[in-house]
Amino acid sequence: MKAVIMAGGEGSRLRPLTCNRPKPMVPIANKPVMEHIIELLKKYGIKDIAVTLQYMPEKIKDYFGDGREYGVSLKYFTEDVPLGTAGSVKNAEDFLDETFIVISGDALTDINLQEALEFHKKNRSVATLVLKKVECPTEYGVVVTAPDGKIRRFLEKPSWGEVFSDTVNTGIYVLSPEVLKYFEKGVVFDFSKDLFPILLKKEEPMYGFVTQDYWCDIGDLDAYVGVHTDILDKKVNININAREIRQGVWASEGAVISKEAVIKPPVLIGKNSVVKDGSILGRYSVIGEECHIGEGSTTKRSVLWNSCILKNNVELRGSVLCSGVKCREKTAAFEGTVVGENCILGENSLIKPGIKIWPEKHIDMGTEVCTNIVWGSRYSKNLFGSRGISGEVNVDITPEFASRMAAAYGAVCKKGSGLAISCEEVDALKMVKNACVSGVLSTGTEAYDLGTSLLPVTRSAIRYYNLSGGIHISEGNKKGKIIIDILDNKGRNISRNEERKIENCYIREDFARCQAEEIKAVINVPDHKVFYIRSILNHTISEIHDLKIALIAPSGDLKNIVTAVLNELKCRYEFVNTKEAHDKQKSLFSDLKTISQVVRRGGFDVGVYFANSYDKIFLIDTKGRIIADDLYMALISYIHLKSKAGNKVIVPLNASTVIEKMAGDNKERVIRTKTSAKELMNRILDDEFDENMLDFFAMNFDPIEAFIRIIDYMAISGTSLAKIVDSIPDFHIIKKEVKCSWSAKGKVIRAIIEENSNSVETIEGVKVVGDKGWVLVLPDAEKPVCKVIGEGYTQEFAHELTDIFVDKVKTISQNKIT
Template sequence: MKAVIMAGGEGTRLRPLTCSRPKPMVPVANKPVMEHIIELLKKHNLTEIAVTLQYMPDIIKEYFNDGKELGVDMRYYVENTPLGTAGSVKNAEDFLDDTFIVISGDALTDIDLSEVIDFHNKKGSMATLVLKKVDIPLEYGVVVTDDDGRIVRFLEKPSWGEVFSDTANTGIYVLSPEVLSYFKKNEMFDFSKDLFPILLKENKPMYGFIADGYWCDIGDLAAYRQANFDVLDGKVKVNISGKQISKGIWVDEGAEIDETATIEAPCIIGKNSKIKKNVHIGSYSVIGESNIVEDRAGLKRSIIWKNCILESNAQLRGSILCNKVHFRENTSAYENAVIGDDTTVRENAVIKPNIKVWPNKLIDESVEVNSNLVWGSKFTRTIFGNRGVAGEINVDITPEYASKLGAAYGAVFKGKAKVGISCDRSNSANMLKISFISGLLSSGLEVYDLGNLLLPMTRSAVRFYKFDGGIHISTSSEDMARLFVDFLDKNGSNIDRGLERKIENVFIREDFSRCEGDLIKRVEVIPDYSKYYLHSIINNVKSQKMNFRVALFSNSDFITNTMSTLLKELGCEVGIIRQKLINTRTIKQSTLAADVRYFSNYIKTRKFDLGVSIEDNSEKMMLVDNKGRIVTEDMFIALVSLILLKMMNGGMVVVPVSASQVVEKIAEQHNGKVLRAKTSLQDLMAKMLCSEVKEGMLEQFTMHFDAMAGLVRILDFMASNDCKLSDLVEMIPDFHINRKEVECPWNAKGKVIRQIMQEAGKDRVETLEGVKIHQDRGWVLVLPDAERPVCKVISESYSAEFAEELSDLYVNKVREISRS
């Protein structure tokens, strides 16, 4: 059998390690990771090897040549443009005349490939995927197999809501050559995204082999460190160069160690390296070839590549040094610092934890480096949460951070776009708007300052002016130190997760593209868009006059005054409630029950037609009808669906997967359809607006995500149809939904969803997001949270008691599985 090593990886998340080399050439235990893969293939008698290349191909060719020195026969196939995983293998089609194995050249593994091949042959499989159970599967494809090992479902790089298994695709495949006939040469084609879905749809024999061996996808710097440490701990079976002079200490030929030096296991000292007097080499250190560690220098849990010099009393703690790095006397680098090739650190300089230094840098003497020596920020965690970016002002989100995040957003447009930016009236939001503008301008974008707006106004402005994107910055009246940043696409929707990932990747790898000074554009200021926005709402009203009495509450004086003026202009009588009450229709736990009762009693006793509470950014509202009944979040979705279906005389409404099934009943009564979306803001918005804005779907978007315009639409419908809000509420059939949360560690979420799916038996299961189980008495949805170590459990049944019973049953299941 022949093998294909995919070695085209650029390794952007590993920078600065990969600034000067392709990802497969990054050394683990002093050998390129791809060399470990070749040794594994040879061990299983797979000696005829095709290698697919793209990024810096000559480095790999020059190092391995024809493979004879390693006892294999290697041929190279270079992509001029990226072709995807399957497209790159297609280049070697003439070489692959029989069943073959595909393996990544940038992962570390000791999986028993002979066992995988035997499994493939016994099953008569067309494609066998090697699978591995992992705790957190977000960066991999997740796969579900039946009892016989046959693949029944998979999804590439899921969000937490889409995680239906903890069984990940390792990217190791055994394939029949006929799979290459499913696509053309030089066509962009991927195994996971394109080929395997076709085979699954055509019911071709496709199996998953769950491997017991070690496997590590070296995707980022943390994984790279861990791979080296796992070699030292013996968790992965690879060949370590050199002799083991005592347990856990490997020394390669030509290395010199002074007798006064102290060496702690486990560690590796590479060929021709020199360890001088009174040096201390701590445990979990990997020293490569031809390095010099001089008197009284020391290192712990650090990795040094080739030709580095640590002068007297230089100290490394948890750091990585690439090739030809020179640390002068009394210098130091701390946890997670990474120093690129050909860098010199002069006397008494200190490199602080988590700092990255790109290649060819000079750090002057006595300097303390506390920010990365290249364009970006030092933060490497996920930037985006459930909705945009959130954090403490001047703690999580500083002016420097905002500028760099703006530059990262600008980088995804490649310097050619028009972007609108706005903020609320707080001083902190205005300060950070200036920082964001600086970052956007530095990437070459045209920037339009929309001034102080509410978020729905900014969404409207992005569409009106045909911007390519937008940013809105706002604070919370509940906590003025907390800031929220919404990134918008050309439709005014929040950007999707794919674009969020791109921004995160640019931000994390510090790879901002700065334009030349003479290409920086002037900021265009657009004043008073709010006036146009309000006039457009008034112009869209169909009824002649609205004589409603409306009770209005908001924490924001800006919203209160704007909404009051708008309603009065439309003929409404407005009563403003000044007491601090409630700011969302979700009735959050922090709200006092007495405040809620006061709000509803106020509307009922003062004979208002309805009450509305609008949250800070004017996106969400909570309604109370003329009988004092609170329209909860689930009821609001049903109410909006009812109004839209009546207005459109059918059509389609978009609701989240967690919404009541009463929406389907309403749609059936009005010859309409229901499209279920994920619960995330981005997915709901994307389903409503799609790639282009259509009038009917824009109505939905407005009613769900614009409290001002949405309220006017509801009042307009009531006036046109001569009905009260209570009449509309009473048209909605009774339903009972129960919502709970249960603690669930991050590393147990995949296992929880997989086991719940497996235990579902004859019940109907949906996996649009989380896992939704339909039973005779109702349904229950188990949904992993994207930001916290919890799962949400949502159920619906024909009574409140049964809904709560269903929730409790699955809360206990989640707790039991996650603790097992």
Template sequence: MIVIKAVIMAGGKGTRLRPLTCGLPKPMVPIINKPVMEHGINLLKRHEITDIAVTMAYLPENIEGYFETGKKWGVNLNYFIEDVPLGTAGSVRNTGDFLDETFIVISGDALTDLDLDAAIKFHQFNNSKATLVLRKEKVPLEYGVVITDDNGKVIRFLEKPSWGEVFSNTINTGIYILEPEVMEYYTKGENFDFSKDLFPRLLNDKIPMYGYVTDDYWCDIGALEPYKQTQFDLLSQKVNLPMGVKEIEKGVWIDEGTLVSNNAKLIPPVYIGKNCVINENSSIGPFTVIGNDCKIGPSASLKNTTLWNNCTFGSLSEARGTVICSKVTIGSKVKLYENSVIGEGSIIKDNSTIKQDIKIWPQKTVEKNATLTQNLIWGTSAKKNVFGVRNISGDLNTDITPEFATKLGAAFASIFKDEGALIISGDESKGTCLIKNALIAGVQSTGTRPIKVNNCLLPMSRFAIRYYNALGGIHVKKDPTSNNRVNIEFLNNKGANIPKNVERDIENTLCTEGINRCSVEDIKDVIEVDNLSYFYGEECKKLLQDINQIKKNSPKIFLTSSSQQELELATALLKSIGCKVDVEITSKPSLDRIRARVWEGKYSFGALMQGNGESLSLVDGKGRVVEKENYFFLVSLLLLKKGEDINLIAPHTFPTVFENLGKTYNRQVVRTKSNPASVMNEMLKEDKITGNYLQFILNYNAIWGLGIIVDYLVNNTITLSQLISELPVYFYKKQEIPCDWEDKGRIIKELIMENKEEDLELFEGVRIKDERGWGLILPDHELPVFNIYTQGHNEEYAQELCDLFTEKVKSKLKNQR
């Protein structure tokens, strides 16, 4: 094997690992008493790779001060510091002349026992210019997903996909074997990434790029759970790496200078570092790691727990699944529960209790007899993923507590760089008001001004953001299915739901406690708005062509909804522009009921509003229903006939007959991801009021939508029935198949591999073409299910394809089990 060089990327801050990384770069976090990067250096040395570059950005002095020249480990270390962020590949390119021969890139904050020789031989055998080390992962959302052909050649990849974009369960480990010429695509000092920038260019230019799939151990220690699990895996000897310490009995490793009382109980597997004292009657293990110079008091008990160096653990104290950083003092009779973390230099005094999931930042003190139920910095602990497909929802005072809502408000306000206000709105139910007030407190704590809009439907909140030129908004509403459940939606400055990257920013802020706090004098007063409904109605009238013509014709409309407020707002608007309106409020609105009323009362049309202010279904004078996809078609047709200069925007799952509408009117069709935020933000791409803004209004603002539809019908002397008669005919089916989360990536990959490339479309999920039409298999964003969408050339073909792909997915699920 040729001699090659290595680059260790060691610039990680480890924000999701805080408080472990508050004063420590992520590569220096200890795994079995050694920095994780040290395990990587030892692995390279065992494979005779000794010329190593280290790229650094965050606290580089900690890394260089520990490893120095690398002589102690038998390697030669060369350090390169980024003054400004350069991206993953940019940091490697920053090593300049070091990259003069084949080199391997590894991460300084992942643990692996990869057989480097085998991976390098694979690279050489295939004459590859870039080889990505891959492995299979059941739930691949936090990684880059890669698919290769039968020979291992990379044919597609995507960085950190949503479930709809998962087309494989094979992930990118971030370990690469590269030829130096591939780095010439960019210049030294440029900011660029491997997965986002370099690899797509190599793929596009058909440069040989391969994926080496390994079963060897690999784990990124980016969060607390994998950090703990990696230690447990080493203790269980699932990782082929030396412990570097004598094993005094099966599963018990103790380093030199440590004293263990004869009465102490060591339950394997256990690791204890140098110069420790383990006092009488203490119980250590299983799965406990103790660093150097630690003292464990009499009758103490530790299970599934990690102590770093120079810690004191008091008598009769207990730790269960805790990580305790260096120089921490734990008093007597202290209880530390699962997933708690104690930051460096903290003091936990006697008889204290630290509850499950609580994190304590460095240099904090917990007084005697205290019970800590919140993080000792701010708020309560947060889940890593809190967003569903378009909102955050949960049971009041269980999933969504006032404490959590306060932190949410603060996290959302913290992501904005500019000064401004945030709209906080919602209905007036008790639970909603409780959460709104908590959100407002969080927003105020960052120095951002809250504008509280009372008794407000979601489209009104969208309108308020634009009307008051706000940074964004948060809308809270009671869930219609349960009085004890609330939904929270986050909106951007255009009134659309925030995209996925902003959701991730909020989630990361929650996890890392990266909230911006203001001083007392910077706290802004709350502005309360009680009369928005008036301005909301008046603004809609500005979008209408001729209100006087509507008043002359006095069209008669029948409305029904489960929401009294929605009916009142819609009635007020329609009457003010000259309509005659009859309404019916019911807890279970029925389209059949509307059909009967429209037929009997000779209404122009009937409308069912879903109570959320957004969704609208129509019934014409002939009793025909227009809802869901047909409603989407209807409003697009209306705008085209109005002569609006628009792109036709539709989700990827929508029937492809939509393209025919675009061809007829010579308009471009733009497909988006299926989540509502993607559709909304595409429609609101331009700041000015255009046809696409009207498309947004008609699809996400039922009350304004009614006004625009009435205005169009009257001023063009056309009935709803006539407009419906122009809708295209198509044959479309939907089906849902339950599955396990871990099966999603595997099944999508199998479907890709067994179909020809020319028959596939991988924009979201996998669309498979067929002579009878097409089928789209899409993993659900929120639920453990596959969604099947099919379109056929006729009704029979659509059903056949639905049955075919349903059975295909079910068969693959069954075969795996």
């Protein structure tokens, strides 16, 4: 039996741990993680090992040599350029003349390889994937198997709405050599994205072996610290080259521990390290080799690599110190801090929580470090939420943050790109906008400064000037909160893949800044709203809009644009006065009630409440009915379907099925997509750009243009809004939320799919279709809840269906993973 260790990982998310070494050489319990993998293979008699290399290959070769010192034989295969997981193994094809194991060199595991091999042979499989049930599957490749283990489906790094199982791919495979014949040498090819789907399509025998043993993908800094906790808690069976001198205290050869030191287990102390009088090694401390812990110094939940020196009275809490770090007297570093190799922390310096310091830095005496020592801003793991980036001004979103975020966006754009930048009419937002302009310019990207603008106007400007994208800053729902929308070349909010690129670039902090002579002048675009207004008017069809309209609008800019358009259309209109309330929910309810009464009593044809300046709109008909949310989606779908023969509508999975009814016999005119606004934007304005779909995009995401298109349709058809709404068939949708921990979400969806296997749709979450209607169970991406949305043929059926699945989610989520 032979094996392949994939050791080409760069480990960018682990920086600064990986600044000076490849990921497989990052130490776990005082030895490189790859050494633990070699010991595991040797334990099961696998000694002929190929090692695939790409990033810093000499570091690995110099350490392990030919493998003789470790009781194995190592043969190295180096990629000049990254070839993907399968492409790298293909390089070793001549070496792999029998069934072999592929295992990652940068994950920690103690799995029983013999059991996996026997499972492979028993099923006569060409490819056996070792699988593991995990609590949070969104960072892994999810695998769905039949009861006999045969693989049915793959999904790489799903969103919560795509989580169909809690069983994930560990990246450990048992393979027959013939699988390498399916692709050519030297091409970029991945096991999970490319090879396994081919084998699945060709119905080759491919199985998943679910291990109960320990496995941890050390993908980020939290996982790196967490794996040491698991080792000290004896959750993983590995050799740590130390003797347990008393319960929970492991010390390696040559370690010197003062009798006056306090050791609180579990603790690991490396070879030849010295722990001085009065020092305290708190729980889950891991001390490397040749370290020196001075008098009065304390550590807790911290990992020190080799040759670290803590002078007297140093305090470490939840920190990682790379090799050769020197902490002078009274230094302190707190939760989540990472200090790169050979740094010197000056006397009385303080490293705030979450700070990363790159290698070879010298922190002066008495310095309080509250920004990363690279470009000068704090670490943030996830920038984007369900809609753009949100936070509090000068707390979460500072000028420094905005500048670096914008620079990260500029860095991922193609050379010569131009980005529109705008904000609403608020001084704090102007500050953030100016910082974004500076960040974009610093990467050599052109900045088109639109000044103060509304989001729909900025979307329009991006298309009008043929730009690569844009950044718009607007007020959030709470005082002091702001939202930054990052837009692509069609004015859509960028996709999750593009968000990840920006996040990775931002977190790594190593993107290139341009030379001084490459910085472009700012291009000022002071009043695009003139073109925006003209574009709306040019798309109206009716020549006469004899309508009386009642309006509520939140901002001066929005009022000015709406007024300009309605004046051109010769409409009569009045703005309704409202009472300002501190509670926005109460204010919304009160304002809607007010405008509803005004429309009914004042002889108005229609009322409109622009709840914000980006996408939320409420319409009121002559009966005082409020058209919003599901009914609004049905309304705009009705108008778009009726406006032109052959028009298609793209609606989210949770929209009512009455939309298909309205399409009549041509149900293919209704296309379903995932529920997020980003997915809807992406599908409406896909690569096959259609002018008619731009109209439907505006009706979904531009409240001003949407309203004008609706009243234009009313004028063309000579029909009141009330009659249009009456034409829409009745429907009954109930929406609820039920608490569901992050760890239970995958289990919930898997269980519902298994229970309803013949009547489910899995575009997103799981949609169960039955005789009484349908129910969608959708894990929330930002909160520990599941959304349960049900539509019934009657209101009673809708309540009944929704309640049944609320109870199911509660029951499944409260049981342990099985």
